[in-house]
Amino acid sequence: MAGRVVSVSCPACGRKVPFEPASRWRPFCSERCKTLDLGAWAAERYRIAGESRDPQAHDVDPAAGGTGGGTGTPPTNGSHD
Ligand SMILES: [Zn+2]
Numbered sequence: 001m002a003g004r005v006v007s008v009s010c011p012a013c014g015r016k017v018p019f020e021p022a023s024r025w026r027p028f029c030s031e032r033c034k035t036l037d038l039g040a041w042a043a044e045r046y047r048i049a050g051e052s053r054d055p056q057a058h059d060v061d062p063a064a065g066g067t068g069g070g071t072g073t074p075p076t077n078g079s080h081d
Pocket residue numbers: 010011012013014015028029030033
């Protein structure tokens with residue numbers, strides 16, 4: 001009585017892959033699918049890591065900016081007549 005070969009779906013393309021030592025890239029159907037999936041996973045990680053650094057760049061206090069108040073240049077209003 002031979003054991004049934006369990007097949008899994010390739011996480012990348014959904015193709016049925018026999019889950020056995022012969023399937024070198026299981027649960028992926030091929031090296032290409034495995035690389036694709038790992039690449040997407042790595043890209044996702046890098047994107048999340050980049051976003052976590054973003055809030056620091058937004059830490060700008062609007063009150064710290066000295067804009068407002070028109071006492072910078074006095075009006076030269078000499079009555080020259
Ligand atoms: Zn695949």
